[in-house]
Amino acid sequence: MVAERAGYTVTMFVVDISKSMGATRTVALPPGPNGEERLTEMTHLQYALQYVKFKIQDMIYGARKTDQCGVVIFGTEETDNQINAQHGGYENVTEYIPIGTPSAATLRELDELEPSEVFGDPVDAMIVAVEAQNKHLGKKKTWTRKVILVTDGEGPIELEDWEATANKLNELNIALTVVGVDFDDQEFDYVQRDKPDFKRVNEEFFRNQFCPKVNDSVIGNLDRVLEQISLPDVKTSRSTLMNNVLRIGDVDTRTEEAMEILVKTCKCTSINRPKAFKKFAIRPKTAQEEEAEQTMNADYGDENKVVTVTYAQLKARTEYYVHKSDGKEDEEEQVKIEEDGEPRTEDLEKVEKEELIRGFKYGTSYVPCPEGQFPKLPTKKGIDLTGFIPEKKFRREYAMGEVQYIWGNPDNPTAQCALSSVVQAMYEKGVLAVGRWVTGDGRDPKMGVMSPALFEKVHCLLWVPMPFADDVRRYTFPSLDELRNKKGEIVNEHAYLPTEKQLEAMDDFVDAMDLMQAGDKDEKGNRTEWLDIRDSYNPSFHRLKQAMFHCAVVSDLDTNPLPPPHPELLKYFNPPKKFVKKAQSTIDNCIKVFHIKHVPKVVKVARKDGHNHANDDDDEMLLLDRKPSTSKPSQSHSQAQISPKPAEDGSETEDDDEDEMLIDKAEPTRRPNPLPTPARSLNNDDDMDIDPQRDPDRVIGRTNPLADFRANLERGDIVTKVVEDMSAVIQELILAPFASRRSKEMIECLIELREVCLQEDEVYAWNSFLSSLRRICIDSSPGNKVFWSEVRNVGRALSLISDKEAEKNGGSSQFSEMQATEFLK
Amino acid sequence: MAPYDDWNRVDEDEEDELQDTAFFDAKKDVILFCIDCSPSMLVLRPDPEDETKTTSHLYAALNSAMNLQKRKVVTGPNDSFGILLFNTTRKLDTPRTQGSEIKKNMFLYQPIGPISAPTIQELIQLLNAAQEDSDEIQKQFPPCDSRVAMGDVFTSCNWVIRDGAPKTATKRVFLITDEDDPHPSSKQLKISAQTTLEDLAQAGVIVEPFFIQSEDRRFDVTKFYSSVLQTNAFADDVDSDPFILNQSISISRIEDLLSQMRFREVAKRALFNIPFALAKGLTIGVKGYGLVTEQKKGEYKYFVDLGDRLEAAMVKTGQLDEDRQVEVDKSNIVYGMAVVGAAPSNDDAEDDSMAATKVVRSGQRPFYTADEMRSFRTLGLEPGLKLLGFKPRDTIKFEDNVKHSLFLYPEENTYAGSKRTFSALLKSMIKKKVVGLARGVLRRNSTPTIYAVLPQEEDVDEMEPAGFHIIPLPFADDIRSAPIDEGYIASDDLKDKARAWINKMTIKSGYVPDSYPNPAPHKFATTALAFHYDQLEASAFREEFNPDAFEDLTEPNVDLIHAINGAQKAGKLLKEWKVVLANDHSATLVIPVTGSKRKPDDASNDGIDVAEIKTRIESGSLMKASPTLLSFYCLKVDQLKAFCRSQNLSTSGKKSDLIQRVQDWCNSH
Structure with a gap:
């Protein structure tokens, strides 16, 4: 299928609100918190409108001005349409929502629809919709025209000149979708039992006569369509091409030996973030409102009593405050306030934004900077080639961000040729280019590497940003292989070092977990690779989108909660079951030989005295002394015995929220001397809790x-x-x-x-x-x-x-x- | 009203988008420089950088301290520093009114406090004075006759830190000395040093030693320090080698001191500590570290001019019901789709002064709670990594990247046996040349992501730790299709010519650091950031900033590219390549229609137009002189536009604008 041009579409929804749409149906809800089955009742119309609202919500989400829609309803008691106004006829058809870009208001208007007491003709309604659409679009040929008919097919249809209507649809290149409430659907394996005869006739008319006559048409059962739209879809967006130039050498003074290649750049990967939700809160009723509601309800009587709740959309407000106190307060005190986190509101004074000066903090000093920015580094737009590095020396983990394409200017054959020759040569030699990228004059430069990419008919470079010196942290980590005891001797056997048997078990495990054969079989019966990121949906993105759509469509989330995520979103959460089953014996072996034990968190005993001094951090460590035990039949620790150095980990520089269990290597008799601060004495409390005869795990x-x-x-x-x-x-x-x-x-x-x-x-x-x-x-x-x-x-x-x-x-x-x-x- | 510390906090749902640097900002570092002032530290030696000058170890140490403070303004503006000198008779001019007295023959030059321009300037002035008069330092800090007991030094450190360091900070002492055996005869003093150091460790303070050795005097750590320091200095290296000191700790060249400090300037902190499930029933504990993160310019802050001083304004952001002008407590906020204002016809709800509302029946709930929002984001997953399987190393492509990587190291405290399992997995994966794929939620409110698990072999010489890099892979939603699918392909001849100069421009070492001890993994500094901070510093010190003095190290070294010796350099080869390119048949060919939309009828003319304009330009020396530019006026607008497009020029404006643009281009080429 050819990718549609995004936007530039007018979709006409033709919705049946006839009497029969008021019949109620039972709809299954997602299971309750304890997995119990839950059902709800709603009218056919409410059920059908979920589909319409979902489609419209999709347009609102896409936020394209050129993605427009209109709603025509039929089965209305009144008649309000342009054809009727001009020529008469076309009764019980109403142009409900004029064509335009939909908004949340459109959804609200749909919510107001109620089934009527009469019937309307779907073909009449379609003609009204097509006419309105045609009038709106006029001669715009490039726009896509769609008509979506939603009906239960239980009303009478005038079966005279439907062929003319079908021809009209073809003539205007309109794509028709007929969504039928409880229509039989072979693919969906659904047949409505006790279907009224006239509905069967109507269904057959749509399926066998009308739709086949329309060139671009589909017909489907509402349940199936609702299920389909919950499938996540990836919108492929084409990136905008940006002008730039790839410079090699000194183009200013040594022009002859330097080169400028005109290039266009665009994004190759770009994190797609979900749309932000808006924030709301219940607005408390004022006394007046309360009263008004009561008087109103008094008129209705108890049974029709309507108590409403108003949710107000919130807006962020930023205010600025400053310490009121005069200059006496020294800096030290300010620091303390920040640390204690105990606000002293009375000292604050609100200031208007206009009175504020922008500046930067330099340690404790402030440097005012009126424009909020120092002069920028004078850079020149372009990608300067710094050199080339062997591909093997490229450290994949240094790639820092989103990838960009670099193309030779598509309108400049020489540029394309020049870039192509560089790309080919790089590929042949196995090198990547290093460059400095400036998006525009005066913009901050970025360093990165470029990799040659040879497509079938075009060559280009792929750019990925690399870290500056300041962006790399070089922490030191203890060696995993080389353990030494107190004497400085290398330890060859230790609980931290895998044994031969363990290494073998792991080798088997890694082999068994090879994903290259874990996928489904292809046509030839060969197993394929499993897990392709090009086929992976961002679960959060689609789940949040689904949630947003859902709450736009339903009025109460407690009675109509969000259905579970589409299985497609979770497909890469766990490896395929069959595959794991095959590897199970190696997994079991690993479990056996590695003998990993979960160590439950030791809950810190609350201190009685309030003397929390120097080391009472949130990363306070519990010091556990451990004497090498004399008799230990447990085989898992026999290795640990070889080295008297105990299991010790977790550098003190690290701080996690959790408490660290630090097993001190000192023997219990050599307890550290208490510090000159009185608080240290409390360490004795801990001694009570610690059994030197306790194994670390x-x-x-x-x-x-x-x-x-x-x-x-x-x-x-x-x-x-x-x-x-x-x-x-x-x-x-x-x-x-x-x-x-x-x-x-x-x-x-x-x-x-x-x-x-x-x-x-x-x-x-x-x-x-x-x-x-x-x-x-x-x-x-x-x-x-x-x-x-x-x-x-x-x-x-x-x-x-x-x-x-x-x-x-x-x-x-x-x-x-x-x-x-x-x-x- | 929300407490202060909530003010600057971002909303929970945005938390995920926060840069990882936020973790680092949250914690404060405290570094106390503890510098030996003994006579050997004061000996004047020829300055390795300027032979006409002399310098001392103490000067170098103070200079490093100053430089580190300056650097810390960038990486940790909230951090605190102090300088404590020992083995000097200098005494405080005025006795301290508060805090503990320190031991004899020690001098607290700078009490612990946040970095500030005046303290740095004070140090700079001292260093400048020392440059003028090399005895200045000795005058300032006269050495004492006998050495201070190291036990007293550590006790003093403890007191100084206790007085000045915030409770929650990571506290470290940078011990700088050149004496490997301070107490040769006294066993008692050695034991006292050990116990006082243990006290320090108890107080959560780590001592990081920087031992200076010179050619004539080797620093033998076994004499004294190896037994004293083992409780503490190797806090994160306990498993390795407590006896033979790590090489990085003894410094043979005093010039390396600063770069050594830079290695350790940021305390190592884990970003997360999560379980890593290799399979059901096979779970180990891992900690994650950010080794590569973009260092950003600090954001500007708002200040109020109170006449005599500047005061930082506190920013308070709240959620407001506009109609009522009431702030809503965070716990009462619910989330949903935007609704439009009171008048449904008004499409522009944003401008509507009426706040948008949604009225529902009592008991109905049309919006989600914060907890529900979190479960949508994480899909109910708890923080943790889950291994999915393995693939050959080359299946992870260059372009499969969206974010920086993180580093995993095993953690033994939640799962005993993690280290051996981790180690075995690492070895096996390196041996089999595979990468792992894992699904992970790293923090409580973050998105489930698929990670490539890249093993890194331990390399002691290059100081590369053993561990896994986890690289977040893009989802299909994040991958953009290539907008261009056809273009000119260069001939083999041209390719060979390109290869010739590429050969000359290849850096064999790649991104690997040129040589130890350069702490930067490559030669590039964050120029824009450095530029910004140089100006900030100049402004803070009330100095004039000189942009010309600023050296941008990221600019390519063009002199290396261009000829000095003719044929040896890339420049000449570039020239040859350009000649072949100019004569390539493509220059005269018609451009194929690629990607972008264009009117069908001018596509066929494009190539000719470009060639035509080029010939006009080539014969154009005449034209430049001629003011009429008649030959350009003969061209059609479409033809001019096609030319502009091919040269990355704008195609907007009238015909005269286009001609002007083409003419400008001609003049500059």
């Missing part, structure tokens, strides 16, 4: 696991993690030397753990833990058979959680009551 330590367990649950940490860690700690402790000393404590732990598992739907976790505990105690060596017999002594209360027990607490279990009883015998 665990929330439960070995010193007092039950207390940790309770504290964590109270804080609302993730239950799964707490249960998991508790289980692990119990297993470690019962296998540790002299475990018998703590067996009573461990039984207590088990009892509480089971209770929590039962309450918190961690039944499966408990049951599998208990099975593994039995295995460890009895089957493994050295095991702890004594402890297991203690568990058995407790009996049923510590056994598997049965389905009965689980059900009582809203969970489920694969074990029966019988099995649970048997387990400990």
Whole structure:
């Protein structure tokens, strides 16, 4: 299809408001907050108008003066159209909205439409619409003419001279769309049951007679059309060509050896941002208005009472204030005010914008600058070629912004030829050009690189801006590969370093996740590539647009909420399911060998005293001491042991909103000395909370696991993690030397753990833990058979959680009551 | 009324559009220069830049401090600085009325405070005086006989910072010394240095050392500093090498001091800390950093002239119901489509003095809440990255770009095991020459975007860290089609001639820094920005700005291009290329109709017209003399316009305007 010229279109909407359009229908709404199905009732007309309003909203959104429309309605009790006025006839047809550029008012007028008590003739209405359109456009041949008829086809149609009408449409090159309420639609797989006979006749007339006769026509079912328009569409906009010149060498003094190529530039990529929403707020009623409404409602009686709410559109207002106080206030104090964020309104005085001087801040000093700008750098328009760089040396991550095309002037063959020769030579040699771009005399220069682009019939350059020295930050990051211990020796095995096995697992994963074969099959049956950005919709852009359209079309968002986003918008949110399924074994392997553990956030204990001094930043760090543990059966940490240097990360220079967990390398006995400020003493509070026998990724330590367990649950940490860690700690402790000393404590732990598992739907976790505990105690060596017999002594209360027990607490279990009883015998 | 700190905040829905630099502006940096004044620092040495002069390490250190302050005006105008000198007998002229007393033989030259023109000027005056009289610095800061204990130095730093630094700032001490073993015999002093330094670390202060070594005197960090500093100085380098000091920290040439400081002038800050899901159940933690961001000119501010001083005006922006002149609280704002004013016939609602309103029945809600707006923007996604898969490196094209990239580095605290996983992924991707594709929402209110995940191999020599660059890819909505699809293609001969001069103009190193320690990745400075700030500085110091003294480093070096030795340079080859181009058959050909619309009948004439005008111009030496320009008047308007178009000239105006334009063109070519 040939791309339409944007704008320069007059669309006539011909809308049926006959009596039958007043019938109500049930329309499905997007599911409610809990996924429940929701339905609403509306008239055919309201439903059909959604389509018309959507189309008009699209025009308003596009904001082109030359995208115009008019609305003709039929089935009106009165008759108001120009043909009727001049020649009579064409009754019950009204030219409702004259042709013009639509606005929000157009939508509001459509909202006022109500079904009538009579019927009107669609063909008559079309003739009126075409006539009005023709009169409006006159001889303008280049304009696109469209007629969109929306009807339920239940009214009588005069079937005499319809062919003349069809011919007229063809003659004027009008594109016709017939949208039928509940029309049968084969493609949509829809057939209206108990369709009235005359409607069937009318439908057949449109489908088999009228539309085929019109050269450019489509007919469709309203439901289908409504679904189609929710599909996101990409408006391809053509960029404007700008004049510029590509300069090579010194064109001013060494003309002979320098060159100017006349070029045109235009955008190649440009971020398409959604239109801004307007802001509104409910306007409180004044006493007068309140009263007026009440008196009005008093007349209507209770049943017809109309209480309205007014939303007012807001406008931004900027005001300027200055400190009233005289010069006594020194700068330091001002700084403090800013920091404390505690405004002292009484000191402020409003000033008018006219009294203000523009200037810049230079540290604490102010530099007035009346025009708001210093003289600009005297630059000359043009793209100066600085040199060429090998393509391999181009750092893709330095590309800073939107890409531009650079073309040889299309009206200047020599310029095209010159540019083409440069582009070809660059391509052949594998180099990119470096240049300095000035859009206009006196404009700020930009640096960038140009890449040769060889299209089939034309050669050009692509420009991308590159950073200036000031734009690059060179932070230092610790090495990922080279870890050293305290002695300065290189560590080869560490929890931070991947093992051979892990590297292999990752290699397999990367291979399995290759997208080059992840797409659909082509005609030859070969798998194609998945994910093409040229086929990707900006989800926010289209979602916001959809939302804007929706709220323009419906009057209440609570009863008629926004439908879910079109699936097309979400297609690149996750890789294809089949593809992931294929890679699943490598994923599972990675999960197993990398053994990543989520560390729940440790909630900071509130301080009792208010002495928050020097380091009480929002990025305060919790210092965790950790002694290398002596016995650690957990295989995941065996590597960490090799280096006494603990897991430590997060430089202190960084500040996130979250608290950083900093694991100090100092041993607990060597606590840092308190600072000369009294506030430091509070650090002792923290000591209470920190168990030196706690592994860094665990929330439960070995010193007092039950207390940790309770504290964590109270804080609302993730239950799964707490249960998991508790289980692990119990297993470690019962296998540790002299475990018998703590067996009573461990039984207590088990009892509480089971209770929590039962309450918190961690039944499966408990049951599998208990099975593994039995295995460890009895089957493994050295095991702890004594402890297991203690568990058995407790009996049923510590056994598997049965389905009965689980059900009582809203969970489920694969074990029966019988099995649970048997387990400990 | 909204609190002050809300005043300058942008609306939530616009937050997303904010430049990333906003993150940097939000936090303040505090740098305390802590400079050794011992006799060795004061030794006069020949100035490496000017052999007729002498200079000292202390001079260089103060000079660097001054330069860094000047630079910081650009990158962090809200930051604070201070200068603390140790090993000097200079004392405060007047005892400080507030704040802590500092230890003996230390001198607080500049207390910590925001950058201001007077403090910088004071420093400049001192430096100027030192240039006149090389003993000036020694006079100002006489050295003391015995060294101050480093423990006392750190304690003093702590006090100075505590007195002057804002609570929420990142606080750093730039320690500059040339003494690698301040306390050779005392173990006690070493331990005291360690503990006082730990106090500093506790207070959130980081010490960044700049150790000066000279040819005759190597700085051996193992003697004292490596054991003292390891708790702190390598805060972000703890994993690497606490023993052998990172090379960047010992400076062999004092001239490098400033460039070393520039490396560290901005405290490293993460922009976000989010989970990166490689697959379901395989999630690691990553932090994101902005390594490439456009540095913009600060915006002008409004001031009120109060007679004796200028006072900055506070700007307060609120949302107003115009009819009622009532400001609406932010939490009550809802969002929707524009409505038109009271009179529906009035299309121009904007000019309508009546505020537009929408009246609905009570209980109906025609507008969205701020939360709903956010969910539309993010499509309900929480911040995080999700890996979609891998593709060969070359599938990411040059033109697939709309924004600057960000850098990812693993973060171990939310997901234990992130580092090894990250590291394995990085190695695997480098080995297989693939890039990742990931879908991400980086912040709470930002748009889901598809990113190319580009692995970067660690390069210790070039100081390139290991990590991933994430490059936001354009959506189909952002891609513009090429408006031109046909044009002249140069002959091979012409191409070869072009290649000849391109060969001469190739910079082998690309954008890689020429040599360490140049902190800039390439030689280009932000000229317009520098120009602006030079003027701002001159104005702040009440000096005259001299635009001629300003050197624009981005202008191409034309002398390199043009011949000095004839054939060796590109200039001559350019000339040869131009000759072939001029003789190319295309010059006489008819222009094909490309892209832009044109009347069909003049398309066929265009080429001839251009050629014709050219011949007229070539025989035009006569014409320039002739005032009548008859030969031009013979041409039709269409022909003149076609010519103008081909030369990027405007085609507006009357025939006489066109002729004037063509004539001007002739005179200048």
